[in-house]
Structures are given as structure tokens and as C-alpha cells.
Amino acid sequence: MSLTREEMAEIVARDIPDGSYVNLGIGQPTMVASYLRPGSGVVLHTENGMLNMGPVATGDDIDPDLTNAGKQPVTELPGASYFHHADSFAMMRGGHLDVCIMGAFQVSAKGDLANWSTGAPDAIPAVGGAMDLAIGAKQVFVMMSLFAKDGKPKLVPACTYPLTGKACVSRVYTDVATFAVTPDGVRVVETFGTTAEELAARLDVSLI
């Protein structure tokens, strides 16, 4: 069986080393927070200026001055800190964040990431912090379905969508397999409901 989104989030959470400073991208990556082991010491960073961000706020805890990168109300955990935007992005660019988890339209065999624009001529472009995160964090983990709705692979020899960052992705977590992007090529770490041979037949990327 292929993985549900919840199961994918659980697997990503398992691979985050204890004590890491982690940024979770908007959308599916935010689900990873629910699966971090209590006591893991993982500290969540949000680009709009906070470390030790807590879960989404509900009821009386909602404070319009306390939001995450997706502009949802969130909470603060003990040991939280606030800082301005230039500091927040210096944390990324300066290599202080251990892991960043993002969604993607495509990832290339060399770890190029495309996740901000489909390049459609009538689209209004918006990039936010994606390009800063892609090149800033020590490790970039991507979470995505391996195949698009039309069946085309999203792990590709070279991205056809506009790039977010070059050679920046280290791991790709998908519904049917986890891949490591290494200097020697793309390695299959684990498969779910399929085999490496079956995947090799469906992908244009050679697997090691």
C-alpha cells in the first residue's frame, strides 16, 4: 500500500535528528509537527520571526499577532523567541537551520527543486521565502506524491518548471518511496507497496 499523507509526515518526523532546528513549509509539511516525538528537543522556526513555535492556536488562544508562515494563528512554547525578518532569514542563509521541509512540483536527480511556479503565462508569481530556505537550510527534505495526477513522475532528470534552488534537496519523501539524493545519484531508501524495480521502470531517473 502507498502511504497516506499522515504516514508520510510520520516517516519524515522519524528522520529528523533530536535537537534539530527545523522549518516546516506551508501545506503538507506542517503535518510533520504532529509526529515529532515528545522530548525530541526539535525546535520549529517560522520565517516570520519565531523559534520554538507551538501548535496551531484554537479558541481563546488565537492571537492575530502570533501566526505562522501560512498566516494561521499558532502558539508559543517555553523557550520561544521573536526576531525581525532580516534576522530570521540570516538564520536560513547563514546555515543555522538544520532541516527545512517543503513541498515540490518537481525534484531533479541532482537535487534541483521546483516548487514556486508552474510557469503558466497567466499565473501571478509569488515566491515568499522558498528560495531563501532552499539554499539556506543544511538539509532540504521534500514531501510530495511521486506521480502527478496525470501520471507523470515528479522526480525527473531535469526540472521543466522554473527552479526554486539548484542542487539543494537531500531527501525526497513520497507516497511510494523515500529517496536520498547523493553525489553518486538517486538512491532508493525505502519503498511502500511497490519495489525499486517497479519504480525504476516508471521513472526516467536511474536509481542506485
Added chain:
Amino acid sequence: MAALEAVEAVQDGDTVLVGGFGMAGMPVELIDALIEHGASNLTIVSNNAGNGDTGLAALLAAGRVRKVICSFPRQSDSWVFDGLYRAGKIDLELVPQGNLAERMRAAGAGIGAFYSPTAVGTPLASGKEVRVIDGREYLLEYPIRGDVALIKAHKSDRMGNLVYRKTARNFGPVMATAAAVTIAQVSSIVDSLDPEAVVTPAIYVNRLVVA
């Protein structure tokens, strides 16, 4: 100072830095005063390009903005910007969020330009000088200066020292340094703040508005 009096510093054609990340930290009362003031042909620098129909979105809807420099214009509730952009009535300079912050920081700190690794190899690198430093590629980025900055802080003292509240801080401290005139909207002006806790020193703040 009254908001309308404070924003008289803004002239037609100015570049105005507007704080906020979505609605958190957005100086809505100052923007409303700017709409009433009537300055036009403005360049707005802000992370987003307006949400819903209030604040920055209302300024755009009033037809006062020629160009927006921002990182994330497209949102579920950015219909005002979307309509103007599709109609060709507004220019957009899309800047990665960290470069946006750092370009304003550079302006405030007197840095002539800097090399950033963000956006190398992407469409947003178009036209920018590439420099290889210690084997890594960087892009040359220039400062963004404002004629006026409109920011929202939590409290100030009578000197104009500012403290902020939670993630509403966001771009405020950086924008305060990067404009010729900085106008801060605060919820209250108190007799004194703990000097150790001041985030924006008063040297960067020119006008205070309680709102």
C-alpha cells in the same frame, strides 16, 4: 500626532515601506490615513500585496499605487492586487523574502550592495551579476530605500523607542532603518521602557501615532 498629519510626509511618486506579514504588524490606521491624504503614483514595498479589502488592499483599490515590490502577492484573499495586475494597471517586482529584508537592511546600514546566494539559477536571477566566492555562486543585490516607512509596533516611550508584539514584529525593525522618515503606529506611548528590551532605538523613528 494624528495619523493624517503624520502621513503628510508622503509625496506623490514616493517609495513607501509598509510593515506587516499578512495582517500581523500591518499599520492599518496609517494606511487608511494615507488613502485619505491622497498621495498617488506610489511604489509600495511590503511582503504581501494586500489581503481582503482593507489596509494595503484598500490603498491599491484606490488607484494610488504604481508598483509593488514584494515576495508573495498571490494569496487566497489578494483579489484587489490580482485584478489590477491582470489588467496591467500595476507593476510587480517579485523579490525572495530574505532578499527583500536584507536589501532594506543594507539600505539602513549604509551598505552599497551585497552578494546573496538566494535565487541563483532561478528566473529571479535574470539580469543580476553572478559572482563566485569560495566556489559558491552569489547574485549582486542592491539596497531598497524608502522615502517613508509605515510600521506598527506595540509600545513606544516618549523618545520613540519601540517594542513589538510576537510575530507582528516581522519587517518593522528593518523598515524603520531604511526610510528617510519612519512613522510608527503604536497601541500606547508609555513613560518609560526597559532600555534592555528596546528593539528599535528612537534614532530610527520620526513620528508616532497612537492607534
